[in-house]
Amino acid sequence: MSASSETRPLAERLSRLGTETAYAVSEEAKQLSAGGLKVYPYHIGDLNFATPEIFVTEMNKAVGERKTGYCAAAGVPELRSAIAKTLGAARGVTYGIENVSIQSGGKPVIWKFLAVTMEAGDEVLYPSPGYPIYESMIRYLGGVPVPYSYTETPTGFALDMAKLKSLVTDKTSVFIYNNYQNPMGACSSDEEMADIAKLCVDHKLWVLSDEAYFDIVFDITAKSIVSLPGMLERTVILHTYSKSFCMTGWRLGAAVGPAEVVNHINRLNTNDEACTTHFIQWAGIHLTAPSAQDFLHNTLLPELKKRRDLIVPLLNKIPGFHAYLPKATFYVFVNVTKAMQLTKSQSLEEFRKLILSKTGVAVCQREHFGNALPSDTEFYIRFAYSGITCELIEESMKVLTEFMQQYAN
Amino acid sequence: MSASSETRPLAERLSRLGTETAYAVSEEAKQLSAGGLKVYPYHIGDLNFATPEIFVTEMNKAVGERKTGYCAAAGVPELRSAIAKTLGAARGVTYGIENVSIQSGGKPVIWKFLAVTMEAGDEVLYPSPGYPIYESMIRYLGGVPVPYSYTETPTGFALDMAKLKSLVTDKTSVFIYNNYQNPMGACSSDEEMADIAKLCVDHKLWVLSDEAYFDIVFDITAKSIVSLPGMLERTVILHTYSKSFCMTGWRLGAAVGPAEVVNHINRLNTNDEACTTHFIQWAGIHLTAPSAQDFLHNTLLPELKKRRDLIVPLLNKIPGFHAYLPKATFYVFVNVTKAMQLTKSQSLEEFRKLILSKTGVAVCQREHFGNALPSDTEFYIRFAYSGITCELIEESMKVLTEFMQQYAN
Numbered sequence: 001m002s003a004s005s006e007t008r009p010l011a012e013r014l015s016r017l018g019t020e021t022a023y024a025v026s027e028e029a030k031q032l033s034a035g036g037l038k039v040y041p042y043h044i045g046d047l048n049f050a051t052p053e054i055f056v057t058e059m060n061k062a063v064g065e066r067k068t069g070y071c072a073a074a075g076v077p078e079l080r081s082a083i084a085k086t087l088g089a090a091r092g093v094t095y096g097i098e099n100v101s102i103q104s105g106g107k108p109v110i111w112k113f114l115a116v117t118m119e120a121g122d123e124v125l126y127p128s129p130g131y132p133i134y135e136s137m138i139r140y141l142g143g144v145p146v147p148y149s150y151t152e153t154p155t156g157f158a159l160d161m162a163k164l165k166s167l168v169t170d171k172t173s174v175f176i177y178n179n180y181q182n183p184m185g186a187c188s189s190d191e192e193m194a195d196i197a198k199l200c201v202d203h204k205l206w207v208l209s210d211e212a213y214f215d216i217v218f219d220i221t222a223k224s225i226v227s228l229p230g231m232l233e234r235t236v237i238l239h240t241y242s243k244s245f246c247m248t249g250w251r252l253g254a255a256v257g258p259a260e261v262v263n264h265i266n267r268l269n270t271n272d273e274a275c276t277t278h279f280i281q282w283a284g285i286h287l288t289a290p291s292a293q294d295f296l297h298n299t300l301l302p303e304l305k306k307r308r309d310l311i312v313p314l315l316n317k318i319p320g321f322h323a324y325l326p327k328a329t330f331y332v333f334v335n336v337t338k339a340m341q342l343t344k345s346q347s348l349e350e351f352r353k354l355i356l357s358k359t360g361v362a363v364c365q366r367e368h369f370g371n372a373l374p375s376d377t378e379f380y381i382r383f384a385y386s387g388i389t390c391e392l393i394e395e396s397m398k399v400l401t402e403f404m405q406q407y408a409n
Numbered sequence: 410m411s412a413s414s415e416t417r418p419l420a421e422r423l424s425r426l427g428t429e430t431a432y433a434v435s436e437e438a439k440q441l442s443a444g445g446l447k448v449y450p451y452h453i454g455d456l457n458f459a460t461p462e463i464f465v466t467e468m469n470k471a472v473g474e475r476k477t478g479y480c481a482a483a484g485v486p487e488l489r490s491a492i493a494k495t496l497g498a499a500r501g502v503t504y505g506i507e508n509v510s511i512q513s514g515g516k517p518v519i520w521k522f523l524a525v526t527m528e529a530g531d532e533v534l535y536p537s538p539g540y541p542i543y544e545s546m547i548r549y550l551g552g553v554p555v556p557y558s559y560t561e562t563p564t565g566f567a568l569d570m571a572k573l574k575s576l577v578t579d580k581t582s583v584f585i586y587n588n589y590q591n592p593m594g595a596c597s598s599d600e601e602m603a604d605i606a607k608l609c610v611d612h613k614l615w616v617l618s619d620e621a622y623f624d625i626v627f628d629i630t631a632k633s634i635v636s637l638p639g640m641l642e643r644t645v646i647l648h649t650y651s652k653s654f655c656m657t658g659w660r661l662g663a664a665v666g667p668a669e670v671v672n673h674i675n676r677l678n679t680n681d682e683a684c685t686t687h688f689i690q691w692a693g694i695h696l697t698a699p700s701a702q703d704f705l706h707n708t709l710l711p712e713l714k715k716r717r718d719l720i721v722p723l724l725n726k727i728p729g730f731h732a733y734l735p736k737a738t739f740y741v742f743v744n745v746t747k748a749m750q751l752t753k754s755q756s757l758e759e760f761r762k763l764i765l766s767k768t769g770v771a772v773c774q775r776e777h778f779g780n781a782l783p784s785d786t787e788f789y790i791r792f793a794y795s796g797i798t799c800e801l802i803e804e805s806m807k808v809l810t811e812f813m814q815q816y817a818n
Contacts, residue, residue: 007643008582008613010673011528019679023481046478056472063465069455073432104513104682111681119420136680174418193786204417234416249478249687251513259755264419270428271545272520273513277686278658 016135022368028353029362040396042383043362045182045330049246050305052295055283062282069278073269074262075102075254078280083277086288087239090214091224093232098259101266102284104276106240106253108214109135112272112320113236116264117206118143118174124169124349126176129183129369129380131210133407134176144171144296148371150186152335156324157186161195163375168203175205176223180213183369183382184333185326187217193225201230204262209237215244215296217328218305236265241284243330243386244296252276252284304330307393308386314397315383319408330386337379342407348372348379359399418710424529427545431777432460437762438771448732449805451792452457452771454739458655458712460818461704470753471691475504476772478687483671484511492663495697499623500633502641507668510675511693513685515621515649515662518674520546521681522664525673526615527552527583534576535585538592538742538778538789540619543585553580558782559595561744566595566734570604570782577612584614586634589622592778592791593733593742596626602634610639614671623655624705626737627714642667645674650693652795653705654740661685661693681735713739716794716802724792728817739795746788751816757781768808 013334025043033039074080079102084095103109110133118124120142126134128147138145148164150157173268179188179197188196200207207225214222226235234258243246255265269275287294308325312332315323320339322330336351352365361380366372428463434452442448448739483489488511493504512518520541527533529551535543547554557573559566584607588597597605611618616634625633645666651657664674678684695701717734721741724732729748732741745760754760761774772790775781794802 006610006613006639008526008615010525012671013529014673014676015681017676018672019676023679024770044479049476050475051472056469060465060469063460066459067658068656070453071658072643089692104686107683108681116419116423117417122423133680201415204415206417224487230415234789249476249480249684251682251684251686258416263418263425264426267423267426267428270432271426271542271549272517273660273682274516275658275660277513277689280686406663 006318006371013140016139016142018132018139020132020368022364025356025362025364025368028356034355037357037360038393039360039362040386041362042385042396043364044387045384046387047243048250048387048389049300051246051250052292054286054289054291055245055250058286059279059283062279062373067279067282071278071281073275074266075100076278076285077274079281079285080083080254082255082287083239087237087256090222092227095256099256099262101255101262101269102219102276103253103255103269103280104273105251106210106238106242107133109236109238109253109255110134110208111141112268113208113238113261114138114141114143114174115268116261121171122173123169123171124174124176125164125172126377127178128371128373129366130176130178131182132369135370143174143323147174147370147373149375150184151182152378156326157181157184157333158189159192159196161192163254165199168199172203172346173206174208175200176208176210178210179225180211180217180222180328182213182329183331183364185329187220187327190223193223197225197228197231199360200234205234207231207235211237212240212243213329216301216304217332218308218325222328235253236261241287244300245287245292246300250280252280278385304386307383307388307390308332310390311383311393311397314393314401318397318401319404321404330384330402332383332385335378335381336385337403340379342404348381351379352381355400355403359396359403360397361400420548425548425551427541427548429541431773433774434765434771434777437765441766443768445768446769448769449801450771450796451794451805452773453552453796454793455657455796456652456655457796457798458709460655460659461701463695463698463700464654464656464659467695468688469694471688476688476691478534478691480684480687482684484509484685487693488690488694491694491696492648492665496646496665499510499631501636504665507722508665508671510664510671511685511690512662512664513682514660514677515619515647515651517644517681518544518647518662518664519543519619520550521616521674521677522617522647522670522676523547523550523583524550525670530580531582532578532579532580533583533585534573536587537591537780537782539585539587540591541778544779552583555581556779556782558784559590559593561787564595565735566590566742567598567607568601570601574608577608580611582615583617584609585617585619587619588634588668589620589626589631589737591622591738592740592773594738594740596629596736599632603637604634605766606634606637606640607796609643614638614643616644618644621649622654622738625713625739627710627711627754629718629736629739637759645670650696651708653665654696654701659688659689665734713795716797717741717798719799720792720806722803723802723810727810728813730813737795741792741794742789743792744787745790748813749788757790760788761790762810764812768805770805770809770813
């Protein structure tokens, strides 16, 4: 890496740092929109709901009480305690204040967990397609990323456990698990989760359980891998307020796990950001308040379910498209292998750009969630229905169907 | 590092991670206070002022406008532009939006700057005594910390430039400069700043200019090293709202420097915390609003100056204490070498604990800002007068004077 002739080269580690390429889709969409095209935003997993009022009210109460100075790097004890109690109860385990480190959102948990548990040179199993920051941070910290993938079954996406087991070596030290998975919306069966847990215990792996979508489930009861035997002591949960309460821009989350790991994460907090915004933490204490839970269960989830139940059948009517009804997250991962053949698209990226430029339907594709694997035989695009209304879903599906019909005839 | 027999050892890099030991003083003070001792809090650099109302009002306006979702990792363009303009004008240089990366406070700038500019194995010059996170992050990222110190002169603290120059080697790549210095309150003369700039240009060093206290100056006009020839292209400014507007708990700051370095810092943002709290950034845009500047110049600075002008003469009346009148920051770095002799204290830590336990005066000492250097011949403690009233300053100085007088007779 070079700067000018008057300055030294920049650090080598920058070459190992990845990014989220999905933002590039936002830029494309913005330009097409400026050019007069009506864009249907399915590309970003943000939510078009206001944050429940109680968090705003309580934040202002805390500001009024002069909670505007520093607080402890680990977080406000009352919030750590509230999260310990709430997450423990929902997962059937016992957490105390010593198990919770407050973070500025869920994302920082990824690198802090890896920095604490992963030695440079270690192999880390992570899902691909998956949240792109896993691979970026594994590489940046000197680890060896080992992607595992899900396969399509008659009922949705599932792991090929035999294949997963074959990826474990003497150098594997960490397993990253994202049940209620982005981008696939995959949910592990009880059997699959038990198999994963056994694998992690057998090989003494540290586990990051990214539970960003733990609250975003339909018709099922969410379950965490920490509740399985031998998992509590090796698992750090990535917890965030972002999705459950439409607080993506607030930046509030937590690392929840074994006290020794959490202590080191607290030390990283001291060095990194001093503390998470003080008064926002006091708002966060109200995560189990009736009005917050009412919002989650009686506003957010019913509306998301309505959108899911609307979009999935419409997607399945589009020539060359095939989608499962996901039981979790606000994503649909759509198989467009046949649609690509119909449109004679040479690549997934070409197909994505085609539908964006011709119909305004902005989506991400599989490679926004990691490079395609040699085992990939089908092609997918991701629809996020978190930031779009039912009216626009209907309209966009009509436009997209008409567009694809010209190739089907 | 070990966890339990059922889990793998934790990462080696944790052994290189330091901390801020000053928080231990808070714990001691809390316990003594619970035991009935009246504690005078001079140990933490936090401020006992409310944040100017405009930031609260504008934050809520942004929340009302649904600025509660994600924003760009680099920060809201309007805020980047406002900071570029404001910092550029105050420093006599030109910055654009491409030179500003918004951060969750000033602290993250330290590791992000080092991650971008410092190769593992490089030597980094940093002030000791100084903010302890410099050394911690240099070590954590695999660099070699090379401390430089200030010496007492008849008018305050100054650098021994010959000595500083002798510390530069072929391996030196970074210089960390904290003018308006914590804990010494040191201010570089124009000559000293020019000498530092020349050294950095001659050796093509990257420079972190920690300007957390740039606004906290008395009777002088603040000056930044970026304004000197050859410095703009090699310097990243650590900028923060914390001290100027009493927003330590809000977590709002920025890295301001060459576009190429800032771009990489933006990439670290994407991987680390996604973005700084969205609606707080919209509040931050108002940093030059008349009411914010009125607070800084007509409330905060006059009150801090009043405290400084009260405490320094009183400190100089205490047997064995000697202090200069600092022109910047809200710290007084007090020479207590003679006081230690009077009290027969075997170490600075023993002396600090003595006055805390006997008088309730809670301070930090030199070693809270890095290990003592072989060249250290005098002993110092730091008084932060940012979080204490004039009334309590008078009272505490009386208590401390009476305590020391028993040894002086």
